[in-house]
Amino acid sequence: MSVSPPPFSSKSIAVSVFDPDASDTRVIHTGVVETPIGKAFVGVLDSRICFLGFTEGFTLATLKAELCRNWPGFKLVRGFEETPDFEDGAELIVRGTPLQVAVWRELTKVPPGETVTYQKIAESVGSPSAVRAVGTAVGANPVSWLIPCHRVIRKSGALGGYRWGLVCKERLLESEGVDLSTLPSD
Structure with a gap:
């Protein structure tokens, strides 16, 4: 997937905080996508992006390990249910x-x-x-x-x-x- 620089303003980025009581999902779908500056490893939880790390200079194993540290107890599944689309902004989910x-x-x-x-x-x-x-x-x-x-x-x-x-x-x-x-x- 080739992605050009985002034409959207940062206002179309929605950041949600993960609520374990509001979601039964414990599966993160993963894959590698193209960004304006190269490939990135992406994790998607409940149709929202929970991780994006650039692959240049990093192994996929290192990036997966970081994703697992951020989301302990979650299962990583290779492949997206729906490929992330950055053209109209993005919905993110974070823990912190x-x-x-x-x-x-x-x-x-x-x-x-x-x-x-x-x-x-x-x-x-x-x-x-x-x-x-x-x-x-x-x-x-x-x-x-x-x-x-x-x-x-x-x-x-x-x-x-x-x-x-x-x-x-x-x-x-x-x-x-x-x-x-x-x-x-x-």
């Missing part, structure tokens, strides 16, 4: 601490082509002194690209790090129209 979920939801408000600092995210979620905790939450994002943690930069304006590698972060930002030459180097 209240701060993590607040950070992930806040990230979906950052429009494509724009960047935001860790400090700004901390302020937006009501925890202005929790910049490090916010950074940890950004790094723990289980749904890369769709929860756009690649749009978070340092207060200095430098790119900083990225769970999937700096080259991946640069490609994502460039695909959204960010002029990297205007940002200071680390």
